[in-house]
Amino acid sequence: MTLADLKPGQSGEIVKIQVAGALKRRLMDMGVVAGTTVRVEKVAPLGDPLEVLIKSYKLSLRKSEADKIDVEAVA
Amino acid sequence: MADKENEDSQKAASDRKASLVIAVAGNPNAGKSTLINAMAGTRLQVGNWPGVTVEKKSAEFEYSGRRITMVDLPGTYSLSPYTQEEIIARDYLVHERPDVIINVVDATNLERNLYFTLQLLELGIPLVMALNMYDEAEQKGFRINAEMIASTLGCAVIPTVATKGEGIDRLIEMAVEFADPSKRYSSASASYGEDIEKAVQTVVENVRHRGGKPSGHEALRWQALKLIEGDELVLEETGISEDEVFLEKATHHLRKAHGEDLEMLLADTRYGLAAGLTREALQKPEKRKRELTERIDAVVLNRYLGIPVFLLSMWLIFKLTFDIAGPFTDWLDAVISGPLTRWALSLMTLIAVPDWTVSLVTEGMIAGVGAVLVFLPPIFAMMFFITLLEGSGYMARAAFVMDRMMHAIGLHGKSFIPLLLGFGCNVPAVYATRTLENPRDKALTALLIPLMSCGARLPVYVVFTGVFFSAYAGTVLWSLYLLGIMLAVMMGWIFKKTLFRGEAPVFIMELPPYRLPSVKNLLIHTWEKGKHYLIKAGTFILAISIFIWFGLNLPWGVESKKDSYLGLISQAAAPVFAPLGFGTWEAASSLITGVVAKEIVVSTMGEVYAPKACEEEQSEALTVGEDLKEIGVSFAGALGEAAKNVFSTFGIATISAGEEDTTGIKAAIARNFTPLSAYAFMVFVLLYVPCLIVLIAMRHEFGTWKWAGVAIAYQSILAWTVAFIIYQGGRLIGIG
Numbered sequence: 001m002t003l004a005d006l007k008p009g010q011s012g013e014i015v016k017i018q019v020a021g022a023l024k025r026r027l028m029d030m031g032v033v034a035g036t037t038v039r040v041e042k043v044a045p046l047g048d049p050l051e052v053l054i055k056s057y058k059l060s061l062r063k064s065e066a067d068k069i070d071v072e073a074v075a
Numbered sequence: 076m077a078d079k080e081n082e083d084s085q086k087a088a089s090d091r092k093a094s095l096v097i098a099v100a101g102n103p104n105a106g107k108s109t110l111i112n113a114m115a116g117t118r119l120q121v122g123n124w125p126g127v128t129v130e131k132k133s134a135e136f137e138y139s140g141r142r143i144t145m146v147d148l149p150g151t152y153s154l155s156p157y158t159q160e161e162i163i164a165r166d167y168l169v170h171e172r173p174d175v176i177i178n179v180v181d182a183t184n185l186e187r188n189l190y191f192t193l194q195l196l197e198l199g200i201p202l203v204m205a206l207n208m209y210d211e212a213e214q215k216g217f218r219i220n221a222e223m224i225a226s227t228l229g230c231a232v233i234p235t236v237a238t239k240g241e242g243i244d245r246l247i248e249m250a251v252e253f254a255d256p257s258k259r260y261s262s263a264s265a266s267y268g269e270d271i272e273k274a275v276q277t278v279v280e281n282v283r284h285r286g287g288k289p290s291g292h293e294a295l296r297w298q299a300l301k302l303i304e305g306d307e308l309v310l311e312e313t314g315i316s317e318d319e320v321f322l323e324k325a326t327h328h329l330r331k332a333h334g335e336d337l338e339m340l341l342a343d344t345r346y347g348l349a350a351g352l353t354r355e356a357l358q359k360p361e362k363r364k365r366e367l368t369e370r371i372d373a374v375v376l377n378r379y380l381g382i383p384v385f386l387l388s389m390w391l392i393f394k395l396t397f398d399i400a401g402p403f404t405d406w407l408d409a410v411i412s413g414p415l416t417r418w419a420l421s422l423m424t425l426i427a428v429p430d431w432t433v434s435l436v437t438e439g440m441i442a443g444v445g446a447v448l449v450f451l452p453p454i455f456a457m458m459f460f461i462t463l464l465e466g467s468g469y470m471a472r473a474a475f476v477m478d479r480m481m482h483a484i485g486l487h488g489k490s491f492i493p494l495l496l497g498f499g500c501n502v503p504a505v506y507a508t509r510t511l512e513n514p515r516d517k518a519l520t521a522l523l524i525p526l527m528s529c530g531a532r533l534p535v536y537v538v539f540t541g542v543f544f545s546a547y548a549g550t551v552l553w554s555l556y557l558l559g560i561m562l563a564v565m566m567g568w569i570f571k572k573t574l575f576r577g578e579a580p581v582f583i584m585e586l587p588p589y590r591l592p593s594v595k596n597l598l599i600h601t602w603e604k605g606k607h608y609l610i611k612a613g614t615f616i617l618a619i620s621i622f623i624w625f626g627l628n629l630p631w632g633v634e635s636k637k638d639s640y641l642g643l644i645s646q647a648a649a650p651v652f653a654p655l656g657f658g659t660w661e662a663a664s665s666l667i668t669g670v671v672a673k674e675i676v677v678s679t680m681g682e683v684y685a686p687k688a689c690e691e692e693q694s695e696a697l698t699v700g701e702d703l704k705e706i707g708v709s710f711a712g713a714l715g716e717a718a719k720n721v722f723s724t725f726g727i728a729t730i731s732a733g734e735e736d737t738t739g740i741k742a743a744i745a746r747n748f749t750p751l752s753a754y755a756f757m758v759f760v761l762l763y764v765p766c767l768i769v770l771i772a773m774r775h776e777f778g779t780w781k782w783a784g785v786a787i788a789y790q791s792i793l794a795w796t797v798a799f800i801i802y803q804g805g806r807l808i809g810i811g
Contacts, residue, residue, distance in 0.1 A: 022157045026583055028342040029153035031187050035343075042372070045381035046479035049582055055186045055350075058586040060475050062482070065581055 001073060003038060003052070003066040011039040012071030019068045027069070031055040037074060092174065094142035095254045100164060100195060101179030102188050103150035104468075104587035106207045108132070109596050110179055110237035111147045114247060121603045123778065124149075124163050130509075138251060146173065152187075154194045156308040159514065168198055169294060174254035175201045177246065182212035182219060182234070183588070185357055189349035192228065193265065197297040201253040202230040205246050209234040211590075216360035223356045228265060238593045265352075267300075267344050270329055275299045277325035282313070303329070304338045368468075368588040375472055385476045388469070389495055392460045397499045397530075400452035407452070411445035431631075435624060443620030446672075447613040450502050450768060451605055457496060457503035458604040459597060461510060464492070466592030470510060471584055478582055484564050485571030485579060486523075487516040494520065494563070497527030498556075501765060505772040506608070513580040518782050519570055521773055525765035525786060526563040528556050534674040535760045542741050543750040551754070555761050562762070562793065574785070608775070615771045623671060636683060641667060655759060655795065656752030656802040666759070672766050677740065684743035751810050755802040762794035 006012050014036050017024050031054050032038070041058065042051040049062040099114075101107045112119065115134030124131045132147035148167060149160035156162050168176070178195055180188040195202055206221060221232040231249045235242035266272055278299035301309035303326055305317055315322065326337060333340045375384050416437050423433050464470040474488030481490050489511050497504035504524045511517040536555060540548040571579070626641040636642050637660065645664035652658045652666075661683040669676035748756065764770075764787045773783040 023581055025153075025155050025157055025338065026581065028339065029155060029190075030583055030585070031190070031346065033339070033343055033346050036346075042376050043378075044376070044475050044479060045378050046476075048479045048482075049475060051376065051475065051586060057184045057187055059583070060471070060586055061583045062478070062581070065583065 001071055003040070003069040003071050004050070004063045006040040006071065006073070008040050008042055011037055011074040013037050013074055015070040015072050017069055019065075023065070027065070030059055031057075032059075032069060038071065092141070092254070094144065095175070095251060096171070096173040097143060097145045097175050097177055097250050097254070098148055098168060098171075098173035098200075099145060099177045099179060100148045100168070100191075101150060101205075101207075102152055102181060102184075102191055104585060105150070105179045105181040105184075105188060106237045107147065107150055107179040108600070109593065110177075110205060110207060110235065110243075111145070112596055112599050113237050113240050113243050115145055119599070119603070121607060129159055129163055138247060141251070143247075143251070151191070153191060156306060158512065160512070162308075168195070168200065169297070172294070173200060175203060175250050177203050177205055177250050178230075179205045179207050182206045182209050182217065183215060185219070186346075186349050186353040189352060190345050192230075193345045193348055196228060196230070196265070197300055198294055199296060202228075203246065203250045203253050204228075204230055204232045205235045205237075205242070206232055207235045207237055209242070210236045210239070215364075215366075218358040220356040220358075224352065227352055227356075238596075265348050267341070267348075270332060271303075271341070271344060274303055274325045274329050278302055278322065281321040281325070282315075300341065304341055366588070371589050372472070372586075375469070376475065381476045385473055388473075389492070392464075392492075393495060393499060396453060396456045396460055396496065396503070400456045403452035404449045407448050408445060411441060411448065416441050431628065434628065435621070439621040439624030440617070443617040446620055446768070447609065447616045450500075451609065453500055453503045454506060454608050455601055455605045457507055459601045461492070461507055462597050462600045463592060465510060466590065466597065468587045468589045471586045474582075474584065475586065482579075482582070484567035485575065486520060486567060487511055487513065487580070487582065490516060490520040493524060494527055497524040497529060499530055501525055501527065501529045501769045502772050505769055505776055506604070508776065515575055515580055518777065519567065519575055521776070521782055522570065522786055522789070523563045523567055525769060525790060526559045526566065526762070528559045528761055529673070531673040531766065532760055535669075535676050536757055538677050538740060539744065539748075539753045539757050542744050543748070543753045551757075555757060558758065558797075559761055562797070566789065566793070608772075612768075612771050612775045615774070616768060619767055619771070620671070623668075627668075636664070651795075652759075654803065655798040656755045657748065657759075659747065661747070662756065666763065669760065670764055670767055672768065673760060676760055680743065681740045684740060684747070751802060751805040755798040755805075758801055759794045759798040762790055762797060764790050764794075 001012070003012065003014075014032060014034050016034060017027055017032065019027070036054060039053045040050055041053050044050070044060075049060050050066055051058055051060045052066075053059075099107060099111055111132055111134075115132075115136070118134040118136050120133050120135075122131050122133075123129065129149050134145045136143055136145075146167065148164040151158070151161045151164050154161060154165040154168070156165065167173075176195055176198075178192050180192060192202070192204065204224070206219065206224075209219075212219060219234075221234060224230075225232040231253060233242050233246045233249055235246055237243070267275070275296060279295045282295060282298065282302075298309060298313065302313070302315060302322060310317055329337060329340065374380055377384075419436055419441055420433065423436065461470075464473065470489065470492075473492065476488070477491045478488030481488050490508075492510065493504045493507040495504075496507050501524050504527070505521050508517045508521045508524075511520060533552075536552055540551050544551045623641075626644075627636060627639050629640050630638075637646070642660070642664060645667055646660040648667065649658050649660045649663040652663055661680065664683055665676045665679035668679045744753070765773075765783075770783040770786070773786065774780050777783075
């Protein structure tokens with residue numbers, strides 16, 4: 001399951017980031033690291049990108065990137 | 076004796092340095108620029124970092140008898156070497172080693188901000204933390220134990236409210252105190268755990284043993300951590316290769332115990348510390364209120380309302396930018412072309428200078444100054460609204476809403492706003508690309524802006540549609556605007572596949588909470604940008620307008636514009652336009668002078684098709700100073716009017732003398748063009764090279780002529796090709 005699979009209002013715990021290099025580094029710098037809980041807040045009106053709540057701030061990222069972040073659903 | 080003195084002064088210097096360098100660093104949206112404004116006030120200097128177009132702010136002032144230099148580092152989330160901003164910040168910190176760092180931290184977003192603080196502490200530079208937006212945190216019911224943060228991290232922590240100037244004095248005081256070598260506060264940065272610290276120790280010893288300490292003793296810990304992470308830049312700078320034996324050995328245990336990904340391990344460790352410290356030092360209220368930001372976003376980012384709200388706000392900004400700027404532009408224009416020119420004339424008559432000097436001063440220099448100044452109002456207005464959008468937090472939402480659409484043509488969500496402004500005037504639009512952080516997005520957006528048909532092209536369309544298409548003028552006008560947009564989509568796609576091949580930059584962006592920017596900060600920011608334009612771009616524009624005057628008036632004593640250098644060039648260039656249906660030197664010369672500003676195409680046509688009428692007008696105008704601005708035929712008059720017509724869209728038709736002019740022009744156009752060649756000509760005017768001011772704005776904004784050059788090249792080819800297809804295609808199917 002990836003972050004892109006979560007619906008607005010659903011939360012997940014990050015398990016693994018399936019990318020390397022600059023993109024991974026950027027995600028890590030923004031707080032996207034394993035063990036962190038992330039909640040999908042909104043989907044943009046045209047269907048992409050997503051708005052997520054992570055480390056108590058709001059981050060937006062495209063589905064193509066969210067799809068590379070493995071999460072485990074949290075009830 | 077001399078030696079003794081020297082020794083003494085050295086000792087004194089080490090006790091209390093006479094000059095201090097303070098670097099200000101922090102995350103974006105932490106209120107860093109407001110804090111800088113509050114600290115530096117009017118002493119703030121705005122420039123660029125060398126070699127790049129990232130803005131650099133600095134200030135110098137006296138503080139208790141010492142010279143303080145304050146440098147604002149670009150807002151970054153980390154010190155990784157991936158974005159331009161990060162590289163600038165870390166290069167400055169590592170190589171220039173300021174005496175103290177002021178780290179601006181958003182008190183409402185402690186955890187992620189502390190992640191950056193930990194990275195700064197690794198450098199071993201004394202650090203003073205400004206716990207900014209403290210009032211906002213208090214309003215949210217946050218209770219922050221600043222003492223605990225200070226003692227855990229070995230730094231000073233000062234609560235601040237930059238917008239109200241609270242805590243600023245204390246912040247500067249602490250920064251100066253911390254910078255003193257005599258009271259060297261060791262920032263005993265928090266331990267990263269036994270395994271990592273041991274590896275760091277091994278690497279530090281080995282690097283020291285090799286005699287390599289290029290960035291000073293204190294930075295060794297930072298360097299060691301970067302070497303463990305496998306940071307390419309540090310590996311390169313130190314000349315240590317990634318598979319060096321000691322490095323392998325030092326990290327062997329780490330890899331075995333924590334996995335191969337050491338970069339991730341360190342990020343996890345820093346986040347672990349940041350999260351732990353946040354848990355300890357921050358007390359949040361049990362019950363969380365639904366915040367203002369969430370309530371606004373429920374509307375602004377709503378599935379159905381999001382796009383209408385966005386379009387409405389864009390329409391408002393577009394209207395306001397050009398409506399507010401318009402009257403000021405007209406006023407400036409009137410002052411320059413009226414009284415100012417008249418005074419210059421009287422003065423020159425008084426001291427009896429030759430005619431050519433009069434012409435150079437009025438038509439070359441004063442008109443050049445005018446051309447610079449008339450762009451000031453829209454640039455100020457645009458900068459004001461862009462700053463408002465960014466400062467309030469809406470800019471990130473606009474990008475969020477539009478990203479899907481803009482991404483399809485290889486652009487970023489934020490590209491929409493500069494492109495939209497392009498319909499008013501391309502010049503402020505080019506400056507508006509600065510909201511895009513990524514150099515690739517920025518360049519690509521700037522390249523597409525000239526395809527947005529600006530207000531200056533409208534007078535050309537008005538005259539031509541008036542002659543040939545008066546029955547369905549609206550449709551013809553719309554077709555031109557639409558053509559520009561369609562070609563922008565096409566060129567965006569082509570550029571994505573060619574010049575900007577490779578991975579498109581990602582869209583990973585913070586949506587900051589909504590905040591009301593203070594008027595003072597808005598004005599400071601707007602003023603700085605406008606001033607920058609005036610000085611940097613202004614000199615170029617002035618120089619080029621004088622250069623063009625020479626082109627029109629050399630060789631000496633040239634009678635007709637046809638024989639001037641520009642006229643000769645036009646005659647040589649005319650055959651190029653023959654396959655497009657307008658291969659005359661008159662058309663060529665109007666297109667060439669139109670590069671200065673596109674509506675000059677019309678006035679040049681007036682001059683070359685009906686030179687007699689213009690000469691009469693000219694002599695009359697020179698005697699009646701008030702009518703000077705109505706000359707319209709000379710380059711200078713047109714240049715002055717140029718900017719005016721950009722904003723008062725149907726400007727040409729409203730000027731009384733201009734009306735007479737256009738009658739003459741219209742007759743000449745009717746004789747020299749067919750409906751088909753007229754349409755091809757309008758398309759050519761829409762697409763061919765951006766006006767000089769836009770090119771200079773591109774040079775100014777990007778620090779290189781490269782993108783201006785690319786724009787000239789691709790637009791020339793595009794204009795010629797499309798006009799060719801229209802003219803020759805039209806002839807094939809029997810039109811014209």
